[in-house]
Structures are given as C-alpha cells and as structure tokens.
Amino acid sequence: MPPMKNDIETGLTYWRSLDELARTPEFQEAVQREFPGDDWDRLPSATRRQFLKVMGASLAMAGLTACRWPKEEIVPFAHRPEGRTPGVPEHFATSMELGGVALGMLVTSFDGRPIKAEGNRLHPDSLGALTAIAQADILQLYDPDRSRRLLLRESGQQYVKTWSDFEAVAVEDFAGDGTGVAVLAGASSSPTRAMVRDQFLEAHPEAGWYEYEPISRDNEREGTRLVFGTPLRVQPKVDTVGVIACFDADPLFDHPSSLRLAREFAAARHPETGTGARLYVTESSYSLTGVRADHRMAVPSSRVPVVLARVANLLVAEHHLDLPAAAAGYAGAAGQEISEQEIDFAKLLAADLAGHRGSGVILVGPRQEPAVHALAAVLNQVLESTLDYTADPDPDRPSHIEAIGELAAEMASGSVETLLVLGGNPVYDAPADLQFGELLARVPLSIHLSLYDDETSQRCTWHLPRAHGLEAWGDGTAWDGTLTMRQPLIAPLYDGRSVIEVLSLASGLNSISGYELVRENLRKSASSIDFEGFWRRALHDGTVESTAWDTVQTRLNPGRLAVAVDGLRALLVSDPPSADRPEVVLIADSRVWDGRFANNGWLQELPDSLTKVTWDNALLVSPVTARELGIADGEIAVVEAGGTNVEVPTFVLPGQARSSMTLALGYGRTAAGRIGNGVGADAYQLRTTKAPHMVSGATVRGSGRSYSLATTQDHFAIDTAGFKERNRRVGELVREASIDAYMANPEVFHEHEHHPPLISLWKDQEYEGEQWGMAIDLNTCIGCNACVVACQAENNIPVVGREQVLNQREMQWIRIDRYFKTEPGLGSDEIDNAEVVFQPMTCVHCENAPCEQVCPVAATQHTTDGLNAMVYNRCVGTRYCSNNCPLKVRRFNFFNYHKELADTSKMQFNPEVTVRARGVMEKCTFCVQRIEAVRIGARNDNRPIADGEIVPACAQTCPTQAITFGNLNDSKSSVSRLREEKRSYATLAELNIRPRAHYLGRLSNRAAGAGPDGHGAPHGEADSHGKETA
Amino acid sequence: MNEDKSNDIFIFPKWTGVLRPAVAVGALGGVLYAAIVVAFGFSPQATDVGYEPVQPVPYSHALHVGQLGMDCRYCHTGVEVAANALIPPSQTCMNCHKTVRANSEKLIPVFESYSTGMPVEWIRVHDLPDYVYFNHSAHVRRGVGCVSCHGRIDTMEVVSQQKPLSMGWCLDCHRNPEEHLRPADYVFQLDWVPEEDQLVLGARLREINDINPPQDCNTCHR
Amino acid sequence: MSTGNTTRNDRAALYGYLVAFDKVDELLVAAAAVRDAGYTRWDAHTPFVIHGLDAAMGVKKTVLPYIVFLAGLTGTAAGILLQWWTNAVDYPFLISGKPLFSLPANIPVAFETTILFAAISALVGMLALNGLPQLSHPLFSNRSFKRVTDDRFFISIEAQDPLFEVAKTRELLESVSDQPVEEIEELS
Amino acid sequence: MSTPVSYLDNTGDDPAVRARLVVGDNDFHSVTNTVCGIVEQPRPPKFWWVAFAASSSLTLVLFACIGYLVTTGIGVWGLQVPVGWGYAIVNFVFWVGIGHAGTLISAILFLLRQRWRTSINRFAEAMTIFAVVCAGIFPGIHVGRIWFAYWLFPIPNQMSMWPNFRSPLLWDVFAVGTYATVSLLFWYMGMIPDLASIRDRATTKLRFYIYGVLSLGWRSSNRHWHRFEFAYLLLASLATPLVLSVHSVVSFDFAVSIMPGWHTTIFPPYFVAGAIFSGFAMVVTLIIPTRKFFGLEEIITARHLENMAKIMLATGMMVGLAYSTEFFIAWYSGNTYEAFTFLNRAFGPYAWAYWTMVTCNVLVPQIFWFRKLRNKTIILWVASILINVGMWFERFVIVVSSLSRDYLPTSWGYYRPTAIDVLTFVGSFGLFFTLFLLFVRFLPMVGMAEVKGVMPQAHLDRPGHRGHGDYHGDIAGVEVV
Secondary structure (H helix, E strand, O other): OOOEEEEOEEEHHHHHHHHHHHOOOHHHEEEHHHOOOOOOOOOHHHHHHHHHHHOOOOOOOOOOOOOOOOOOOOOOOOOOOOOOOOOOOOEEEEEEEEEEEEEEEEEEEEEEEEEEEEEEOOOOOOOOHHHHHHHHHHHHHHOOOOOOOEEEOOEEEEEOOOOOHHHHHHHOOOOOOOOOEEEOOOOOOOHHHHHHHHHHHHHHHHEEEEOOOOOHHHHHHHHHHHHOOEEEEEOOOOOOOEEEEOOOOOOOOOOHHHHHHHHHHHHHHOOOOOOOEEEEEEEOOHHHHHHHHOOEEEEEEEHHHHHHHHHHHHHHHHHOOOOHHHHOOHHHHOOOOHHHHHHHHHHHHHHHHHHOOOOEEEEEEEOOHHHHHHHHHHHHHHOOOOEEEEOOOOOOOOOOHHHHHHHHHHHOOOOOEEEEEEEEOOHHHHHHOOOHHHHHOOOEEEEEEOOOOOHHHHOEEEEEEEHHHHOOOOEEEEEOOOOEEEEEOOOOOOOOEOOHHHHHHHHHOOOOOOHHHHHHHHHOOOOOOHHHHHHHHHHHHOOOOOOOOEOOOOOOOOOHHHHHHHHHHHHHHHHOOOOOOOOEEEOOOOEEOOOOOOOOOOHHHOOOOOOEEEEOOOEEOOOOHHHHOOOOEEEEEEEEOEEEEEEEEEEEOOOOOOOOEEOOOOOOOOOOOOOOOOOOOHHHHHHHOOOOOOOOOEEEEEEEOOOEEOOOOOOOOOHHHHHHHHHHHHHHHEEEEHHHHHHHHHHHHHHOOOOOOOOOOOOOOOOOOOEEEEEEEEEEEOOHHHHHHHHHHOOOOOOOOHHHHOOOOOOOOOEEEEEEOOOOOOOOOOOOOOEEEEEEEOOOOOOHHHHHHHOOOEEEEOOOOOOEEEOHHHHOOOOOHHHHHOOOEEOOOOOOOOOOOOHHOOOOOOOOOOOOOOOOOOOOOOOOHHHHHHHHHHHHOOOOOOOOOOHHHHHHHHOOOOOEEOOOOOOOOOOHHHHHHOOOOOOEEEEEEEEOOEOOOOOEOOOOOOOOOOOOOOHHHHHHHHHHOO | HHHHHHOOOOOOOOHHHHHHHHHHHHHHHHHHHHHHHHHOOHHHHOOOOOOOOOOOOOOHHHHHHOOOOOHHHOOOOOOOOOOOOOOHHHHHHHHHHOOOOOOHHHHHHHHHHHHOOOOOOOOOOOOOOOOOOOOHHHOOOOOOHHHHHHHOHHHOOOOOOOOOOOOOHHHHHOOOOHHHHHHHHHHOOOOOOOOOHHHHHHHHHHHHHHHOOOOHHHHHHO | OHHHHHHOOOOOOOEEEEEEEEHHEEEEHHHHHHHHHOOEEEEEEOOOOOOOOHHOOOOOOHHHHHHHHHHHHHHHHHHHHHHHHHHHHOOOOEOOOOOOHHHHHHHHHHHHHHHHHHHHHHHHHHHHHOOOOOOOOOHHHHHHHHHOOOOOEEEEEOOOOOOOOOHHHHHHHHHHOOOOOEEEOOOO | OOOOOOOOOOOOOOOHHHHOOOOOOOOOHHHHHHHHHHHOOOOOOOOHHHHHHHHHHHHHHHHHHHHHHHHHHHHHOOOOOOOOOOOHHHHHHHHHHHHHHHHHHHHHHHOOHHHHHOOOOHHHHHHHHHHHHHHHHHHHOOOOOHHHHHOOOOOOOOOOOOOOOOOHHHHHHHHHHHHHHHHHHHHHHHHHHHEEEEEEOOOOHHHHHHHHHHHOOOOEEEEHHHHHHHHHHHHHHHHHHHHHHHHHHHHHHHHHOOOOOOOOOOOOHHHHHHHHHHHHHHHHHHHHHHHHOOOOOOOOOOOHHHHHHHHHHHHHHHHHHHHHHHHHHHHOOOOOOHHHHHHHHHHHHHHHHHHOOOOOOOHHHHHHHHHHHHHHHHHHHHHHHHHHHHHHHHHHHHHHHHHHHHOHHHHHHOOOOHHHHHHHHHHHHHHHHHHHHHHHOOOOOHHHHHHHOHHHOOOOOOOOOOOOOOOOEEEEEEEEO
C-alpha cells in the first residue's frame, strides 16, 4: 500500500483509510501502515503553529528546547479588535436547532475560533447542560468534508459555480407567481424563517411549501389534536412528581426538553428532598429512561397500547376513575390475550397512578400512534397529571410524513418544475416507498442547500453550500417557546449561506443578510424603545426573557375523541409479534440522530449507552429470540420487509422485548463524507409512509456470516466463567439499594464491605491547602454520554477509528461503564430481563495511586493539591502505569492519532491542553487547565477560590449534575458534604488506593407490595458477593 | 641460537609495554571529555542563550525604553492580565509614528502592515516548548521583575535571549524565589537595584505576599 | 655475581633461565627446591591451576579479597546515596503517598551497585596486581615456552634475583629437571 | 579410577565410583587440539554456514521489525488497554530466564565444587551473554518513545529531573545492567588463559595479534594463577547472589504491582527456579548438536547431559510446586479477584496457553526419572526444547492472562499478537543463534585450562612419589584419585 499524503483538498487519507477499511478487519495491518511515525514529537507544535498563524493569533509557541534556535514567528494583529486580549478565551451565547427546536449554547471562542460548546444556563431546555450531539456539532463546523463551493450538475457534467451565478439563476427561476415552484424545508422554530417564508409565499403565492423531518413528535401532536381539536405541545414537568408512567417514552434522553426533564427527575429522586418519582416503563428496547426505571416491562412496541389500555380499564374498574362521557369507550377497550406479567404490571401501575392523582404523569413515546397519545392525554387530563399544554406554533402544518407524501405526489404528477430543498437530505431519509430519489430526477430544476454535497445534492441540479449554525445569524424557539438567539462565532469557512438568506434570495430580496433579517424580525418582539440595548441584551443572554408561550386551558373535544377510541381499538386487535414474524422498531440513533451527524468522528466513536457499539448500528435482539431464530451475537442478520432486504449485524441485548427488534436510523450513508460513508446499515430502506416507526411482520434470518462490532466493552464473546464473575462483581462495584432500605439503614451501602484493615507501611501523607476531589452520583447519572463528548472536546482527545476501537484502543478519558444485572443461574442466552446500571468511570486520582510508583521516570506523580498528574512530555511510554491501574482509565497513544488530521479540524483544538504525541500515556486530569486558570485568576486578585468556581467539562455539561467537583479540605464545599453522605463509597476501596473521586450509591424506589425485583438480580444478592473480597 | 629463533616466532614489540599508561590515560580522559561535552555543550545555557535573530523592523528597546523611558506595558499590554505579554499590533506603533519619523524607511513594514492589515512577522526570541504553559500575569503580579527572565532589555539594540529558560532554571526560582522578588512598583524598572540585601528583601516580600511558588508538574504542564 | 656481570657484558642482557617439565609432580618438587634455595624473583608457568603449587612455591595470599570488599562497600554507599539524594533531596516528588526515602524500595538498586562495583574491582584488581595487560615479555621470545598454555610446565628464574648467579642457578635447575636449561634474554 | 562401562558412557549412579569427566584416551595436548582446532580450522564446516545464513537472516527480520516499530508506533503490536504488555515483556522475561543457566553453572557449581561443570561452563556463560543481549533489546524497544529511553538512567539534565527509584522497572534497569556486566566479566576472565592458548598456537600473524591482545599477555605464571583463582572465586561468590537477585527483581515488576495474578509473594523463588529450569533446558538444546558436530563427545560427556537432566527434573518440579501453590493461595487468601484470575487462567480464554505450560513444564520433565530415557540424547534434546516452549508460555500466561481480566469487568479484554509481534520474537532467536555461532567459530567453547585441571594427568599419578625430596611435603592440595 503506498504511503498516503496529507492533502487538505482531496481530504485526509487518515479518514479515507478508516471508511475504506471499516468493513474489512483483515486490513488492520494496512491501517497501521497509514499512521506514519511522528517526527519526534514535534507534530503538535507544528500543527498548533500552523493554525494559530492561520487565525492571525498573537502568539505561537513551538520548537524543542533541544534544537538550537528553531525560527519561530509571532504574528500580532495589525489592528487588534477592541477589548480583545489574544490568548484569552471568550464566551458567546448562541443556539443550535435540531428537529425544529432550538437549544441554547454558550460557546467558548479562542482567538476567534469556537472550540467548545456548553449549555446556556439561561435557556429553559439547557439549564447549562448540553446533549452529546449538540456538543459534537462544533466538530461539524471544522469538518474538512463540508462542501466548499456551489455545484451545478447538468447532463452528467459537474460545474463549479459562484453565488453570483446562482443569484442570476434565482432571479429568473423565482420570478413568477410561483407556479411549479415547491420548497422542501426542514422543521424550524425560527420566527425569522417563518417571516421569510411568509415573504416568500407572498412573492410567490402559487408556490408549494413542505416541511419534512424524519424524526419528529408529530404523533404526539396529532394525538393532542384528536383529544383537544387542535394540536398542542405537551410540556411535562417531573420535578415534583410521584409517579411517572412511560409508554415507549424516553423523556430523559429522547425529548427536546430532555435536559430539563433529566434535571427535574434528578431533583425528584433525591432521597431527602425529592418527591420519589417512581418510574414505570413499558418499552420494547432499553431506553435511558428504561434503565432508570423502578418497574420496567419489556414488551413489543405494538403491545404497549394494550398495556396502556389495560391500565385505563383498571383505573376505571378498580380505582373508580370516571372518564368523561366522550371517552367512556376506553373503559371497554382491551387487548386480546394479555400475559400475567402484563396484567400484574398494569395493576401495580394503575394503583400507583390512582394513588398519585395530581402528582403523577403518563408519557407516551413519539413512535406510538396518535390514538395512544390521545388515550394518555385523556388519562392525564382526568388524573390532573403534572403537565401543561402550550399552543402549537404552526397548528395548520400537516404532519411531516403527510407533507413529504404530498410533495412526492406533486413531483410524480410532474407539476413541480423548480424544487428548492432547504437543508435536509430527503433522498436518503424520506420514506422508502416514495422513491424520492427517482422523483427528484423528474424535476427540471432542483436546488439543494446543504452542509455536505450529500445524497440529495448529488441528485439535484444545484448544490449550495450551507453555512454551519456557528457561522450564521438566526434564531429559534425552545420547546416551551422561549425566543432563542443564534449568532455566528466565525465567518463562514467555506462560503456557505444560511437557510433564511437563500430563502430571502428566492423571495427576490437579494442582498439582505441574515443579520438584517434576524434584527428585522426581532424588532417586532422588541417591546422596549431602545432596540440596540434590547438586541445586545438578547445576544448576550442568548434568550429573551419571558417569551415562553402561555399554557393553554384544555377541554376535551368529544367529536374527535370517538375517532381516537376507534383508532385505539384498531391498534389493540393487531395480533402480537412472534419470533418468526417479529416487529422491527426504527429509532433515531443516539449519536448520528437521523443521519445528519454521520460524518462526525466524535459521535461515530461515541459508544452507544446500552450496546457500547461504535462506528455501526446493529439489530438489537433479545437473547431468547436470538436463540429461537438461531442467530448468534454478531452474526449478520437479513431483515426482510415489504420486499426490501437490509443486512445488519445482530447485537443480542438483554432486556430487549422478545420478538421485537430495534434498529437505529441514520447509518449506511453513501455520501456523508469520508467518516460516515458506508458505516452501518441503512434502516430507511425499511421505512414507509404507512409504518414509519414500526415494521410489523418482518422476517429476520441469520446469514451465517459474522461481523465484529467495535464495542468499547465486552470486546469479545464472554465465556461462562467470566459471565458468572461479572454478574458477581456488579453489586460491589455499582452499589444499589431501595430507598426504603436506605432510609431504614443508611449503612446499607457499606454493610458488604469486608476487607482487612487498610493500614499502610508508612505514615500517611499530609495534604494541606486545596485538595481537589469529585463525587459522582450514580442515583442521578442517566448514562447520556454528554460528559464523554464534553471531555473529548475539552481535552483534544483524538478519534481513533473503528479498527483501533476493535483493538481496544479507544481514547475517551471518561467512559460510562454499563453492567447488566441478571437473575443468577441463567446462561447468557437465557436472559430475558436484565437490569442495567451505569457507572461513569474516569481517573479517580487515587491518593495512593498504583500508577505513580511504577513509573520509572516519574512521569505521573501526585501534586500538592491532590491531583494524580500525568506529564505527557516526561512520559516515555512503558505503559506500566496503565497495567497497574485497577480501573484501567489510562489511555495510550499507540500511534500519532493527530498526524493526518486536517488543519481545519485542528482549529478545534483547545490551546490550553497539550496535544499528545505518539507513544505517551494520557488520562483524565480533572481538567487541570481549568483549575490552573481559576487559580491564577483568583491569586491575581488575592481572593480564595470559591466553591464551584472550578468546573471540569464533564461536570459542567452533566444534565443531572451527577458530577460534583471541589475542595475536599473545605468541609463546607458541596463535594465534601456529598462525601459525608452515607451513600458515598469508593470503588475498590479494599486496595487502599484512596480514590479522590467517590460514588454515591444508586437508589431504587419500587412500589410497596411489588415483591422482589421483577427484573435483574435482587440487589441484596448482587451486593452480598462483596463479602469475600479482601 | 635463541636469537635466530626469536625472529621467526610471533611476539609483540617492546613498545606495547610503553604504550600501556597512554592507553589507560586515553580511556579515562575520553570518558571525562564525553561527560563534559554532554553536561555543558548540550545544556540550554550553551544552546539557547545568546539567540539574537534579525527582526523585520530594527526596533530598538535601548532607544524606546532606555532613552525615551517608555513603560513595558505600553506595548506589552497583556503582561499583567494574561498569560501572554503580547506583541503590540501595528496600530500601537502608529500611535506615535504617524507623526514621529513618519517617513523612516526602517518603519516601512509597520506602515504597510497598518495600511494592509497584514501582520508584521516578528521573530520570536524567548521560546518555550509547546507543552510549557507560562503565565506572565502570575509572575508579574507576584513581583518577579521582567529583568529576571529577559535581562536588561532596556540596553538592547537587538533583543537577545539572556537566560537558559530551561526547566531546571525555572525550578531554581520556584524553589527559592527570594532572589527575584521585588516591590510591585519596580517590577518593570529594569535597572532597579535594592538598597538592602536582595535575599533579606525577598524573604520579607515573600512573607508579606505569601508567595509559595508551586512545584507541581501541572503548574506548567497540562 | 661480579663474574656473571662481566660474562654478560658483551651479549644482550640476560632476563633469566627457563626450564621445562613434563609432569606435574616433577614441577612440584622442582618448585619446592627453588623455593628452598631462597630465590624470590622466580616463577612457575603451568597450563592450568595446580593445587599445592602455591605451597610448593611459597606464594603469599593475595590482598585481592580486601580490595573487592572495599569496592563492594563503596557500591552499597553509592547506591543508597544516589537514591536518597536524587529522590529525597535534589528533586523530591510525591509518589503514591509513599515517603521520599524508605529503605525497602531502595534495597534492590543498592544491592546491584554493590555487586557491580565489587565484580569490576575483582577483575581490574586481579589484572592490576598481575601487571596485566603486558603484551610483550621476554619469555614469549622462547619457542618452547609456547607450550605453556598447552601441556608443558616451566620454571623461570630472573637474572634480577639477588641470589642469581649464572653458574649456580643453572646447576640448581639442571638438578631438578632432565630437560635443558634455556637462557632468556631481555627484549632488545 | 573406575573403568568406564563403555568407551563414551561415564554415567552411573554408584556414588562409590567417581566417574571420569573426560573420557577416551585424552591428554592435555589432545584436549587443546580438539578445542583450539575448532577455532583454527581455516574455514568453518558447511553446517556452520547453513546455520549462520539462517540465523543471520532472521536477525535482519528482527531489525526490520524494530525499524518499523520505531518509525510507526507501538500500535504495530497487538497491545491495548488492558493488556499493555505483551510479547515484548514475555520475551524479555523468557530471555533473562535463559540467561541464568550460564552464570549459575559457572558460579554456583563452582562454589559447590561440582567439577563436571568445567566442560560446559564456558558454553553456558556464552549463552548467558547472548540471552541477556536478546533480553536487553525488548525493554528498550517496548517503550512508546524509545528516543527518550535514556531518561531511565540517572543522568544530570536541564530538567534537573531524576528517575523514580521506587519503580520496579528502574530496579530492573540496574539488575539486568549489572547482570550483563558481571556475566561478561566472568566469561571473559575465564577465557583469558584459553585465548592465550590460541595465541601461542597461532600460525598467522593476524590471529596472533588478535588473540594476543585479547589474552592481555597472559603467561600462565603461577603467581598470576594464584590471583586469578581468587578473582574467579570472588566473582563466583558475587555472581551467585546476583543470579538469584536478577530474576527476583524481574519478578518484582509483577509482584510489586496490584494486579491479581501478579501481586504474589512467591514470585521471586518461583521465577528463579523457572529461570534455572529454562536455562539448563536451553544449554541442553544447544550443547547436544554442538558436541555432535564439533566432536566434543569426549569432553562434554553423557555424564554432563545426565546431570543437567537431573537438575531440570528438580527445577521442573519446583516450578510445578509453584503453580499449585499459586492456586492454593488464590483460594486460601479468600481474595475473590485473585481466585477468579486463576480460575480464569485454567478455564478462561487463555486456558490453551495455561495447559501448554503445565504439560511442557511439569509433565515432560517427569520422564527424567528414568535413566534409560534421560540418557537417550535425542529424547533429552526434544524434552529440553519442549521445556523451552513451556517456559515461554509460563511468562505469556503470567503477563497476558492476568492483565486481560483484572478488576473491572467492563475493561476486560483479549490480547492478540500481530505478525510483527511474532516476527520480532522469532527474530530475537536469529540474533541469539547468530551470536552463538560466531562464538563457537571464533572463541574457545570449552574452558581448556579448567578441563585440564580435572583430568587425571593433572594429579600425581605416582603416589610413591610422596615424601620424595626434602620439600615440606604439603601435597595436600594434590589430590589422588
């Protein structure tokens, strides 16, 4: 194989090698050959120098002390911007829109380069936290694969064009009244876009306007329309809730307000101050909410309505809940055969709901039919559940599936001559039965505005580069309607333009910039006379105060309810899936979402919370069903439905419902970019307008071919001995107890600690001054991976690619350990139910760190403020420290993982953190760069460091604030107080390593009389195994 | 008859015996020489000190600071507030040179930069490795004078590196800062000399301002 | 003595006499005889170590063991001091909450340096005491002496020996060996 | 003197009979001829060339792999987290182990007055040196930034940093370094008289000068012999504790850690026994073909082989005892992590390696109980090779299986060597054999001076001679056999 060149234009061979070889493990050697050795550690200097120069920054440090006088320029600004101190980071409030909801962000900018996105405290959906996807979006900004120019594709030819060329075209094509013109846009909450849309439709009254999102909450919207006559937005509140009943719903992760909901849930689960929030979950596949459930029942998604209906029946029959006349029909609605387990679960839940009138809530997931949402709405109404409704911003909008359907029909009829596609990627993600790609060919002039020259662009006549969210002006609204601003942090790197700019261009208003459009729109909502002040305030805060929509008083709409009841009855009669006719549930991927993030290395390498799979999607199958079908774990399964085949590797997931399989959308991209191309299987091929979420009556068979999924845990099929031992250790590592047991006996988390006295051969080290420590609350951790991406972004952690992950060389400093707790005595293929627990694991900075004493060159030592410092530039790479680390949290640079990175990607690096060279060890530093920054600042103005002033990236972004950092020597600091709690324990304390990071035990809140834990090993059983440990 | 025999058998010549001391001395001396070369020849003191690159603009600190008495902070604005002392933007130069020496040929690069907006590419003199995070404000605010690390800049026509800037050299000061501490007012006064013994003064200042320079790795390496 | 000198004036300086033996016991007997004759600057040459020969020659016990012992002590001290000074004095750092200097952790290195110093001193000391390396030596100019490293045994008496007399010494040697006594000359 | 059972067979279990250590009708001169003859022959025999070609090309493979490794990164090996040490360290421990027989045979057997050592000690010492050379390579190249490996040595530097003497790896540096040095001294010093032999037999000027310089002008003076003997005795008594210390220190690399399966107090004796075991196995493996090809059967006799077989039997059983002790302690300590590690060794993913180890190291040596078998050269040879294999796997099991499954099940892994791993290991054998072949070609592979010392001719063969002459009949030193 020839040595690859680093060529920015043709793209980085590092990535190419990844996606080319991603499918062919046997080429591992070849991959390794493509990481040429670093030139004696100077690469980091070299690269940093390059891009700092590019950015005209004021300082560039480089060179080795060893070599004599390396020539090194300093390039100061010719005119330094007002109030800018080069080298000092600045923060800007902006936002990101996903699926038509804006999420507020606070972006750190370093010498003009946005390098990290954090949550905006003032934003109702963020509260300072940020999802993994939103954080990773910044990598998209610097993606070298983004399209850099306009393309015109005509008769097989491809021409590079300029914006002025396009403007010329636009002027004539959008001249008329809009007959034959259609616009396909993604969902957007942007008032400015709404304004520009109206301007456009004014200018072209005949033009058609369609909005399509592959992933949406339209079913919920339609459900409320059924019940209340008009679509409403559901605004759950769970901070003071006693009971949460989730039916296929994942409020803690898969919801526009998931960050807020997770925060509220954590508050409600607090053992002392919380209201309990007993969580019931009925779902087909593990969701993060399901992981946290106190009572979880795995049933196929198509059975969920049956359970809900039964709950309704019981509420009426046994708990004398009187449904309004119009909804009386629900009382009789019941599924055909229903299992004992389902009945017991329904009984328990019904009783609890009845007992928590006014403090309970029923939530239904976006994949369930409107009728199911309708029933939930009715019950919530009658139970006075803790949720509000707000008006839908665009009530007349048809559902996305309908919209794309109508457009397809128009295109089929040939009446569309000009199609303007604003963002989105319909050729890839439109329902398969529409054949959108073929239809597009019939449209004479099709224009696609997009970040990438993707599947859709390649079938359109025009491709227009789109400006990234951090490059363009804009706005949006939070889930609750709060007005959210978006400002650019950097001029468009690739000459892209935003949706509103192109749309206003198409409206004939040529030269209007996004900046002017947003200001023009804001003027309307600007109450105060002083607009500039208002504008500056809005940009500073990122949100505009008290612009959330008012909640609406709801009244049931009898006329429509009848329809809803019939709809539900129709759902109940469908016969349940079986192993030979299983259902396949299509879900939004937790990382690449609907596929738009497929080219994002951070997200591709982010382990899925449950499966820990990276660089792939997999067909999730329950162990029992897998056995029944004779499909092995990792075997490539052939999913056949509606005449189409999809081949996808199987992942046998305990806790998956029998006869129900789950497959994530967003993979199998063909024109995503060098990272995303050909990764995983394309599930959209199974998706139809009729059944966009649940493919029933599919057939699944094994292909006999096996495929190794790059997982960051359980890297290989586990043997019986290992399986047993793993089950045995879980209880000791991740301690859990019911809240009642804890209240009765606070020592419950420690009573299984049996080990000899932890005495040292020497007298203990004295620690004065600030002593940094951490507390991680397993009771509130929901395993959402936000911390993992935050750490990756903050600490310049490389993406290593599938082959390296397969080789167990992933580099993330913090990982979320996932354990299954299963009934004892079961083989790994007999598990039907398994409880899942998460444990964020990173360097715990042991006081008696095993890694330190074994390092021959003292490259890792203990600092006076209690950190276990890792000194990259001293490390010679013996890897002894990693071997001797009982938690295995150290990461080694087996190659120079930054070597082939594009200069643009390097612009994301955090200059406060050394870019590690090949051959050195690295690990969590408690974000020492943040500690130092605060310390120097505090020392400069002679004040002590305040508690909570230093926040590591992981803690900062945690939606549930499960991670607390602070000074252990200060008894009043919050971390000290948490360490005082009885729930606090240290993992592997028996090794006398004295971790600086402690864990707070996990609490379950099971209903009284529920009997022993229905799923997973009883806690006592799991815990009791600690006792021999010494 | 021994003579003729001794000719046709192999023997070592007599001088090999004489050679013995020479060989011994050579061996020992070689080792010593190597040690000296490594110890001094490779040290930053020898390799780095005295670096005096030619700058695009023949800016004279001796003139501006030494004779005109400009304060360091007039140009190096970051030194008290940020990690970087900062090289001034061209506009700072122009503040005076709009009028002063407005047509000096030496200043052409500055004029160009000012008009075009393209930076003047100064050559870095005091250069630390990438993995070293030095913070000017942290030192200046504690009363470490510029002169401690940069030498008598105010006497330099062309700036050159005066100190090794090696890790060992940094540590010397972090271990006993007394030798370099001065009252805040004199930090930027390069020719200042204490009336009393520096060590006494330093010890007192250290006491007053509670200065305990950290020696942890992560003080400079992150 | 004087006669010997006059006789040797015109010829190359005499180093001494060399006589060969075939058997170990002959050598032992001869050695004892030479020893008893009171010679001091003489030596026996054998292809291998012969037990009892030292006694037969009256060779005194070497001081080598004391040299080696001292070197060993130096090694121990050096090892301990090196570790103590580098890790506890010159650049102390916290490691796993352990003390800066504690004997248990420092014994292995100290032990190794002890052995190293001692071993080197043993070889160097041996060579030094033997005056080796000494590539050129009068004896090497004698052809038959080449078999000393093969299967022959020799006794050589140096002319520098105070008791050396051309005639008497030759007599003594002829009396203990049936082989011819050869003259060895100083290297010219 | 017993009349030998047959011409070459000098084995025998009758303690009353002191077997001859050199058989056949050899005198001093014939011994010199046999040994020096090998060095003096104008061109080496064909089999030498064949072997040399093979081994030297393997050496090239080794250097190629190292070059690739250094330019590309440690990632070319199969290492990962959790298994941060793989082939490199396994090979290191393996070679260091091999390197123990030499000094042990020379030093310990010398102190124990085992005079049969004289025929094989030179050979074994040479093997030690070369094994240590191979061993030394691996810790050097396994570090991530080999160009900074010198930081492991206490050299004054601009960072004013020092190595961390609390780290077992640093103890290793000193232990292996010392061992290499002392072995070299010991080997060379013993060789001086024999180099002098070659010098004195030299027929060409070149050979005379080379061996002349190497032999430092040795002239077999008994006053020199006297100090020589003392120095040798001292070196032997220094080397003996050294041998024991070196592998103990190597075992500290593991014992001092906190990994289950590593953190074991029996490691030092266990490792030393294993080292002697594997060392003798390697000596036998090498010496059997060598004595055959170079016709040294009369000097390196069946008796020597038998004695080594007995030692292998003994040490093999010590190793077996260590294995069972580990298991017992794992259970008896009540430490569940320890317990699982050993369960995992025997029945986990690496069971294949474990059982290979047990078979080769514990079962195979048992055949040495039977005189018939242990005196069959070919059987002995095959067995010794199997033992080498087993000992390599012992290190593999210790290093890899312990690391692959430690405390947190979430970080368990499985280590697979890459082609580079394997080639590097094979290449190291190339280096070893290359050095070895050069040794047998250019240096005296048997300590002639010492062998002569134990030949009957070396002693008074006429008892009647006692009391002759008037010298103080202290002929106690002169043994009568």
